Amino acid sequence: MLIRLNWITLRVRDLEASLRFYHSMLGLPIQRRFESRGRQIAMLGSENETKLELIEGSEPLLKPEAGVSIGYEVRSLDEAMEQLAALGIPIARGPVQPNPHLRFIYITDPDGFEVQLAEHT
Numbered sequence: 061m062l063i064r065l066n067w068i069t070l071r072v073r074d075l076e077a078s079l080r081f082y083h084s085m086l087g088l089p090i091q092r093r094f095e096s097r098g099r100q101i102a103m104l105g106s107e108n109e110t111k112l113e114l115i116e117g118s119e120p121l122l123k124p125e126a127g128v129s130i131g132y133e134v135r136s137l138d139e140a141m142e143q144l145a146a147l148g149i150p151i152a153r154g155p156v157q158p159n160p161h162l163r164f165i166y167i168t169d170p171d172g173f174e175v176q177l178a179e180h181t
Contacts, residue, residue, distance in 0.1 A: 067103065067111040068130060070173060075100045075116035077170040082112065085147050086132075086175075129166065129174035137163050137179035 072078040079102060082088045088104040091111060095101065105111040112130065134140040137155060144151065144167060152174065154165035164178035 065110045067105075067113045069113040069115060070130075070169075070171070071115050071117050072169075072171050073116070074170065075102060075114055078102075078114050078116075079104075081169050082114070085149060088112065129176050131164075131176040131178055134177050134179055137165065137177065140177050140179075141165065 070078075079090070082104050083090050089106055091103040091105060091107075093100070093102045100116040102114045103111045104114065141151065141155070149167055152166045152168050155163050156165070157163045161181050162178060163181075164176050166174045166176050169175055
């Protein structure tokens with residue numbers, strides 16, 4: 061059996077706030093927006109990569125304290141940190157360099173989910 065990761069779903073309180081964070085600030089493209097069973101949904105991410113599905117609703121099944129983080133790779137962590145500072149997004153943890161080839165930081169989205177930005181060298 062061949063499988064591949066298609067999307068990761070986060071249930072968010074305010075879809076517009078989450079779209080400002082993930083799309084406007086972090087630059088993830090919005091692939092599509094739609095309504096299903098009375099819920100607003102947005103799929104974000106570039107073509108041919110795993111998508112982030114945001115579903116607006118009041119009952120999150122996955123809570124930030126579950127210990128789940130979403131990881132994205134960046135070309136330059138230093139440039140990413142400068143852009144985050146300019147956008148007023150604080151770094152929650154890091155930078156951490158567990159080995160000579162990897163550096164990363166954590167930021168949090170509007171619902172408190174951790175987003176890891178990593179640079180591989």
